[in-house]
Amino acid sequence: NAGVTQTPKFQVLKTGQSMTLQCAQDMNHEYMSWYRQDPGMGLRLIHYSVGAGITDQGEVPNGYNVSRSTTEDFPLRLLSAAPSQTSVYFCASSYRAGEAFFGQGTRLTVV
């Protein structure tokens, strides 16, 4: 089982560039979500999805877009990268309120 796969693992962007962080799961989970974690802090929810075609904002959605065209994939798009978006990004999936599986994270630096 691959579980939750995030790509890339590391990325450096210049201010103003756009990019997409990929997240895929092979467990047929309806619920998927994106978090960011800044140094020394807990995880903050960016966006989440309760199924294909359904997304909603979390705690810190500004500057990020998501879509969910399939059950398996939940990409996170940075529209115009800013230094404040330098962070570690985690994707997670679960079946309803059960065990959540997390990816290994994407370390993003915006210069």
Next chain:
Amino acid sequence: DAKTTQPNSMESNEEEPVHLPCNHSTISGTDYIHWYRQLPSQGPEYVIHGLTSNVNNRMASLAIAEDRKSSTLILHRATLRDAAVYYCILRANSGGSNYKLTFGKGTLLTVNP
């Protein structure tokens, strides 16, 4: 969202049991109690979850108070690999957006050799 309260940090010795407390006095009837941990430079890892009854798995045990306003994660024999931040989270089971996992600051567990 229902909140949880955990100590900022705890310390333990290797091969001794560890009891990590969590208070959740505003828990609702449909909230599951979830525990995750995060080792340094890694993503969160599921530990255990429960609703009303105590739960055991290969990693830990979860003891839930009868009124469900508090719970305790029990690591039966701490190892150095158990040093991590432990998060106690309430997760609603009432559908849709209520499945959100909201992370607090957690408890930093230090394990001494």
